[in-house]
Amino acid sequence: MTGVCGLKIKETKVQLRDILSKQKNAPDYKKIQALYLMKTGQVTTVIEVSELLGVHRVTVQKWFKKYRDQGIDGLLTSKKSTGRPSVVSASTLSDLKEKLTSSNSFKSYEDVYKWLQKNHGVDVNYKTIYGLLRYKLNVNLESIDSDRRIV
Known part of the structure; x- marks a missing residue:
């Protein structure tokens, strides 16, 4: 079946719900919510997840790849933007x-x-x-x- 995600989620539903409740910013909340939706069986494809969360399917695929490679901690770490360096040191x-x-x-x-x-x-x-x-x-x-x- 096209689009079915074979993602193995290690965390339990309860653990994901706890992690979800602790999220303070929207992007991280959506990432955990995507895992939770997959774990509970509410959705089975990446496209369904992307439609429910209002993000592009490629974004969801990137989240899942990062989760597969680095786990939940890697999924939640994001780069901090340093901004433009000051002219005056x-x-x-x-x-x-x-x-x-x-x-x-x-x-x-x-x-x-x-x-x-x-x-x-x-x-x-x-x-x-x-x-x-x-x-x-x-x-x-x-x-x-x-x-x-x-x-």
């Missing part, structure tokens, strides 16, 4: 933070730009410097200037 950021706390040498974001370019060879635009100082380091150069004027 962690060491440069720590140097900048140290420079900001040790002295009030920066009067403007342009001063920071020049310092980054001269000392670390980092060429970034104004928005990047502003975001870096304002949101990562919690520094507002205008407040530093206003503090100097008061004193």
